[in-house]
Amino acid sequence: MVQDGGVSYWSAPTTDGPVHATVSLPGSKSITNRALILASLAEGTSRINGALRSRDTNLMIDGLRALGVSITGDDTELVVESGVLHGGAIDCGLAGTVMRFLPPLAALAEGKVVFDGDEQARLRPLGVILEALRVLGVQVSGNALPFTVCGTGAAEGGHVEIDASGSSQFVSGLLLSGARYRHGVTIRHIGRPVPSMPHIEMTLAMLRSSGVQVGQDSSAGSATPDTWQVQPGPVKAVDWTVEPDLSNATPFLAAAAVTGGRVTIPHWPETTTQAGDAIRGILRQMGAEVGWADGALTVEGPAELGGIDVDLHDIGELAPTVAALAALAAAPSRLRGIAHLRGHETDRLAALSAEINALGGRVAETEDGLAIEPAPLGGGTWHSYADHRMATAGAILGLRVPDLMVEDIGTTGKTLPGFESMWARMLATGVGS
Numbered sequence: 001m002v003q004d005g006g007v008s009y010w011s012a013p014t015t016d017g018p019v020h021a022t023v024s025l026p027g028s029k030s031i032t033n034r035a036l037i038l039a040s041l042a043e044g045t046s047r048i049n050g051a052l053r054s055r056d057t058n059l060m061i062d063g064l065r066a067l068g069v070s071i072t073g074d075d076t077e078l079v080v081e082s083g084v085l086h087g088g089a090i091d092c093g094l095a096g097t098v099m100r101f102l103p104p105l106a107a108l109a110e111g112k113v114v115f116d117g118d119e120q121a122r123l124r125p126l127g128v129i130l131e132a133l134r135v136l137g138v139q140v141s142g143n144a145l146p147f148t149v150c151g152t153g154a155a156e157g158g159h160v161e162i163d164a165s166g167s168s169q170f171v172s173g174l175l176l177s178g179a180r181y182r183h184g185v186t187i188r189h190i191g192r193p194v195p196s197m198p199h200i201e202m203t204l205a206m207l208r209s210s211g212v213q214v215g216q217d218s219s220a221g222s223a224t225p226d227t228w229q230v231q232p233g234p235v236k237a238v239d240w241t242v243e244p245d246l247s248n249a250t251p252f253l254a255a256a257a258v259t260g261g262r263v264t265i266p267h268w269p270e271t272t273t274q275a276g277d278a279i280r281g282i283l284r285q286m287g288a289e290v291g292w293a294d295g296a297l298t299v300e301g302p303a304e305l306g307g308i309d310v311d312l313h314d315i316g317e318l319a320p321t322v323a324a325l326a327a328l329a330a331a332p333s334r335l336r337g338i339a340h341l342r343g344h345e346t347d348r349l350a351a352l353s354a355e356i357n358a359l360g361g362r363v364a365e366t367e368d369g370l371a372i373e374p375a376p377l378g379g380g381t382w383h384s385y386a387d388h389r390m391a392t393a394g395a396i397l398g399l400r401v402p403d404l405m406v407e408d409i410g411t412t413g414k415t416l417p418g419f420e421s422m423w424a425r426m427l428a429t430g431v432g433s
C-alpha cells in the first residue's frame with residue numbers, strides 16, 4: 001500500500017497463471033438491510049443469522065438504534081427488538097438502502113429524524129421518494145440529503161404515483177414500511193422502465209415471509225409490473241438466514257474467467273432473488289463454464305474471453321464487474337439498459353469509461369451504457385470514486401494488467417470489509433496449473 005497526500009494506492013496483484021480457489025462470501029447487503037428494517041417494524045423479537053457487517057449495514061444498524069430499536073447480538077448473529085420509535089439523527093454514508101429505506105420508517109417515529117450522509121451522497125436521487133412520502137401524509141423538508149422527516153408516530157398511506165426509473169429502491173423503501181401505514185401503500189410507477197426488478201422481488205418475498213399481504217400488477221399490454229401494493233397490518237417477527245452476497249462474489253468468479261482458472265463459491269443458493277445470480281449466464285456467454293453442484297457454484301475460465309452484448313437493466317449492480325471482464329475480452333462488448341448507473345455511488349458509466357480508457361482501453365459511453373472494444377491495457381492509477389464496485393473492478397483488471405494501482409481499496413468496506421485479504425488469500429492458495 002502506498003500513501004500519497006492522505007490517499008492510499010493498492011498495488012493490484014497480477015498473475016500469469018490460472019487462479020484456482022474456493023472463496024466463501026459474507027452475507028448479502030440487500031437481504032441484511034431489508035431484514036433489519038422488517039425486524040424493526042415487527043412485533044416481537046427477530047433474529048438475523050449470517051448478517052453482513054460492513055459500512056452499509058453498520059450504518060443501517062446505527063440509524064435504527066438512533067430511533068430506539070434494540071439491536072444486540074454477536075457480529076453476524078443479530079437480535080432485533082422494536083420499541084416505540086423516536087426522533088434522532090441518521091448518517092446514511094453513501095448507502096442507497098439507508099437513504100431510501102429509512103425515511104419511510106422514520107415517518108412512524110415520534111419526533112424529528114434528521115438525515116445526512118457523505119458529500120457524494122448528496123448527489124444521489126432522493127426527491128422521488130421524499131415527494132411520495134409527502135403524498136402519503138408524511139411531513140418532509142428537503143429533496144435530497146440533508147433532509148428531515150417529522151414523524152408523528154403514524155402515517156396515513158394510500159395511493160401514490162411515482163417515477164421509479166431512477167432507482168428500484170424508491171419502490172422497495174415505500175413497500176418495506178407500508179404495512180404499518182394506516183391505509184397501507186399502493187404505488188403506481190409512471191415513466192421509463194424501473195431498473196433492478198429482482199430487488200423489488202426480494203422486497204416482496206421478504207414482506208410475504210413477514211406475513212404482510214403484498215400484490216403487484218401490470219398495465220394492460222405489458223408483462224412488466226408497474227403497480228405494487230402492501231395491505232395495512234402487522235409485521236411478523238422472523239428468524240432470518242442471510243444468503244451470501246452474490247454480487248460481491250462476482251469479482252472472485254471473474255478472477256477465474258480472466259485467468260483461465262477455476263473458482264468455487266460455497267453456499268450459492270439454488271434459487272434466489274439476488275441480482276448477482278445472473279453472473280452465471282453472463283460468464284457462460286463470455287465463454288466460461290459454469291456449474292452448480294451440492295450448493296456450490298464453480299466457474300472455469302476459457303483460454304480466451306469472448307465479448308458480450310447484454311442488457312443489465314435488471315442487474316445494474318453487476319455492471320462494474322462485467323465492464324472489467326469486457327475490457328479484458330478478445331471481442332467487442334455492449335452493456336445496455338443502465339442509464340440509472342449515473343445515480344449510483346458515482347456516475348459509474350463516466351467512471352468506468354474514464355478509468356479503462358486511462359489504461360489504454362477503448363470504451364465509449366452510450367446513452368444507456370458502454371461500448372467496449374478490445375485494446376491492450378497498460379498500468380497506471382485506477383481511481384475508485386469512493387465506489388466499492390469501481391475498486392473491485394480495478395482489482396479484476398489488475399490480475400492481467402501489471403503495475404495497476406487502485407486508489408482507496410478500503411472503500412470496498414462499503415459492502416465487503418477485508419476485500420484485499422480475501423483477494424490475497426485467493427491468489428496465495430490457488431495460482432497453479
Ligand SMILES: O=C(O)C1=C[C@@H](OP(=O)(O)O)[C@@H](O)[C@H](O)C1
Pocket residue numbers: 029030031096097166167168169172195196199316317340
Ligand atoms: O434494493 C437494493 O438492495 C438495491 C437495489 C439496486 O438499486 P437501483 O435500483 O438503484 O440500481 C441495486 O443496484 C443496489 O445495489 C441494491
Ligand SMILES: C=C(OP(=O)(O)O)C(=O)O
Pocket residue numbers: 094095096097317344345389415
Ligand atoms: C448501487 C449500489 O449500492 P446502493 O445500495 O448504495 O445503491 C451497489 O452496491 O452497487
